[in-house]
Amino acid sequence: MHCVISVMLLLTAPGGLVLPQAPCPGWTAGPQKTVLPSGIFDYMDGAGELYLGYGFRKLYVREYRKSGQPTIVCELYELPTAADAFGLFSYDRTGEPLKIGQGAVYASGLLLAWHGKYFLRILADRETPESKQCALELAKQTIKLCGAPGKPPAALQWLPKDNLDAETVHYFHTHMCLNYFHFLATKNILNLSGKTEAVMGTYNGKQGKSLALVVGYPSVDEARRAWEQFRKVYLAGLSLSGPHCLAKLENGRWVAGSQVGRKLVLVLESPTREDCLKLIEQILVCNGAKGGKRR
Amino acid sequence: MKGDGITRRDFLKGTVTGVAGLALGAGLPTAGAETAKKGSQSVVAVVRSSEALTSDMQVNVTVCRNLIRQAVMQAVGTANASAAWKKLFKPTDVVGIVTSKAVNPTHMELANLVKEELAAVGVSEQNIKFIQRETDLVKECTALIALPALKAHWLTGIGTVLKLYIMFSGKPSNYHNENSSKLGEIWQMDFIKGKTRLVLIDALRPTCDKGPQVDPRYQWVYGGIIASTDPVAAEAVGLKIIQAKRDEIKGEPWPLSPPPICVAAADKEYKLGTSDLSKIRIKKLGWNEGWLI
Numbered sequence: 001m002h003c004v005i006s007v008m009l010l011l012t013a014p015g016g017l018v019l020p021q022a023p024c025p026g027w028t029a030g031p032q033k034t035v036l037p038s039g040i041f042d043y044m045d046g047a048g049e050l051y052l053g054y055g056f057r058k059l060y061v062r063e064y065r066k067s068g069q070p071t072i073v074c075e076l077y078e079l080p081t082a083a084d085a086f087g088l089f090s091y092d093r094t095g096e097p098l099k100i101g102q103g104a105v106y107a108s109g110l111l112l113a114w115h116g117k118y119f120l121r122i123l124a125d126r127e128t129p130e131s132k133q134c135a136l137e138l139a140k141q142t143i144k145l146c147g148a149p150g151k152p153p154a155a156l157q158w159l160p161k162d163n164l165d166a167e168t169v170h171y172f173h174t175h176m177c178l179n180y181f182h183f184l185a186t187k188n189i190l191n192l193s194g195k196t197e198a199v200m201g202t203y204n205g206k207q208g209k210s211l212a213l214v215v216g217y218p219s220v221d222e223a224r225r226a227w228e229q230f231r232k233v234y235l236a237g238l239s240l241s242g243p244h245c246l247a248k249l250e251n252g253r254w255v256a257g258s259q260v261g262r263k264l265v266l267v268l269e270s271p272t273r274e275d276c277l278k279l280i281e282q283i284l285v286c287n288g289a290k291g292g293k294r295r
Numbered sequence: 296m297k298g299d300g301i302t303r304r305d306f307l308k309g310t311v312t313g314v315a316g317l318a319l320g321a322g323l324p325t326a327g328a329e330t331a332k333k334g335s336q337s338v339v340a341v342v343r344s345s346e347a348l349t350s351d352m353q354v355n356v357t358v359c360r361n362l363i364r365q366a367v368m369q370a371v372g373t374a375n376a377s378a379a380w381k382k383l384f385k386p387t388d389v390v391g392i393v394t395s396k397a398v399n400p401t402h403m404e405l406a407n408l409v410k411e412e413l414a415a416v417g418v419s420e421q422n423i424k425f426i427q428r429e430t431d432l433v434k435e436c437t438a439l440i441a442l443p444a445l446k447a448h449w450l451t452g453i454g455t456v457l458k459l460y461i462m463f464s465g466k467p468s469n470y471h472n473e474n475s476s477k478l479g480e481i482w483q484m485d486f487i488k489g490k491t492r493l494v495l496i497d498a499l500r501p502t503c504d505k506g507p508q509v510d511p512r513y514q515w516v517y518g519g520i521i522a523s524t525d526p527v528a529a530e531a532v533g534l535k536i537i538q539a540k541r542d543e544i545k546g547e548p549w550p551l552s553p554p555p556i557c558v559a560a561a562d563k564e565y566k567l568g569t570s571d572l573s574k575i576r577i578k579k580l581g582w583n584e585g586w587l588i
Contacts, residue, residue, distance in 0.1 A: 045397045046397045110510060127511070183303055185303065186302070250308045
């Protein structure tokens with residue numbers, strides 16, 4: 001009964017969630033901080049843009065200490081949507097998969113997870129067996145505060161599953177995030193913004209890997225403008241062939257693109273002409289283009 | 296930079312060269328003590344010990360004192376460390392030791408050791424300043440020592456030497472992403488220009504991916520101090536180490552993204568030093584495993 005009452009108090013505390021106060025025996029919780037977007041750069045100088053790029057609304061932070069053990073920092077980010085929480089989780093899933101929340105990994109003292117519209121990041125400044133055990137317990141308790149599961153981004157369906165390496169799929173909005181995953185250009189040549197959705201993933205083939213990107217724009221007209229700009233800036237000087245502007249890059253790899261409705265489909269690098277063509281047609285079919293032809 | 300900025304294809308075409316090209320896998324000759332040209336102007340010393348950090352990642356002060364002395368001596372080319380410090384700094388100097396705070400902070404034990412070395416050659420204690428963001432203190436200094444930690448950065452590719460002074464610009468966001476090529480501009484500001492007499496990179500435990508926050512998955516114990524009087528050469532060598540570690544982790548080329556365009560620009564546009572690894576003489580001493588250069 002006591003536990004039930006405690007959890008209810010945590011959930012109903014004024015000002016938002018309250019992170020666990022005694023997750024592990026012997027560990028002491030410090031005071032909780034709540035960081036708003038306006039204060040993100042005071043909290044994490046130089047790093048705030050990533051979280052702003054997903055439109056984060058609140059960040060709850062608490063430190064946990066125990067004599068002889070590393071400090072554990074727990075950060076819980078509240079995002080506008082579950083899709084955005086997944087997006088933050090998708091930026092790097094390297095680590096041991098865990099059954100916590102809707103997805104979690106652990107490696108070298110860092111635990112990342114997402115659940116509903118929350119992204120969780122727990123970091124021990126060095127790893128010990130006890131800090132790992134506490135981080136796992138802290139994650140389980142924190143995820144319980146995050147409410148019901150949320151829906152992953154519908155945009156994940158824009159990438160066909162055949163030969164897709166699911167662990168490489170990223171969901172994001174902004175140019176800064178695109179360049180974080182794959183440098184394309186210093187200028188925002190795809191007109192990415194908080195109003196665009198993008199998914200990127202790697203496909204495995206016999207000749208090597210292909211990288212695909214699909215961007216959804218608010219309107220067909222905006223997709224058209226982005227496609228025109230991509231051709232003008234990125235494909236300039238290349239010999240383009242076929243309806244998908246297939247072209248060979250200077251490194252011998254292949255690029256192709258096409259607009260389908262309000263989406264822009266790009267295969268940014270592919271090892272062979274055939275792989276590139278096959279992949280872009282698969283993606284176009286997946287996104288409603290009949291026979292892989294442009295609308 | 297052209298009107299449309301730099302694209303990935305510019306790297307593929309080779310129109311962006313130097314270490315920035317290296318970062319996108321363009322490939323450059325491997326530099327090192329063996330390949331450096333005789334008579335090179337820029338010398339970078341990389342001195343390492345497997346015992347620089349303890350098993351719980353604390354700084355081994357005794358070992359690091361020796362690393363710093365060896366590194367400075369090798370970088371300056373004197374018979375002993377004291378002579379190197381005396382060659383670089385006068386007792387009348389006001390010396391700022393500039394350390395990094397964000398993401399992968401400088402181990403402050405190293406800054407304290409540097410302070411001791413300066414004091415030993417006659418610089419008075421009140422004339423040695425620890426600086427992170429205090430522009431007013433920089434203005435008071437007659438000499439600076441750049442002491443950043445080795446790290447990649449998600450807005451500039453590399454966030455070590457050239458980015459260290461970004462807060463002194465008063466407008467740090469003006470030097471991110473495509474504008475990171477202008478980081479060298481900060482080193483030309485009136486109150487900074489010509490003051491940096493020594494660069495010491497804390498490469499005890501670098502981070503080879505760009506964060507944006509500390510990510511232990513991409514930190515490793517390198518146990519090194521990198522020293523040079525050429526900030527661009529020191530950055531280029533640090534970048535080479537980071538890139539090599541990334542490739543080692545992935546087992547295939549894993550380019551930094553965004554590319555570290557600031558390094559070649561600091562050389563070509565701002566004339567701050569040498570970015571071409573084939574023109575840098577690298578002196579390597581110490582722990583003979585995992586050099587990455």
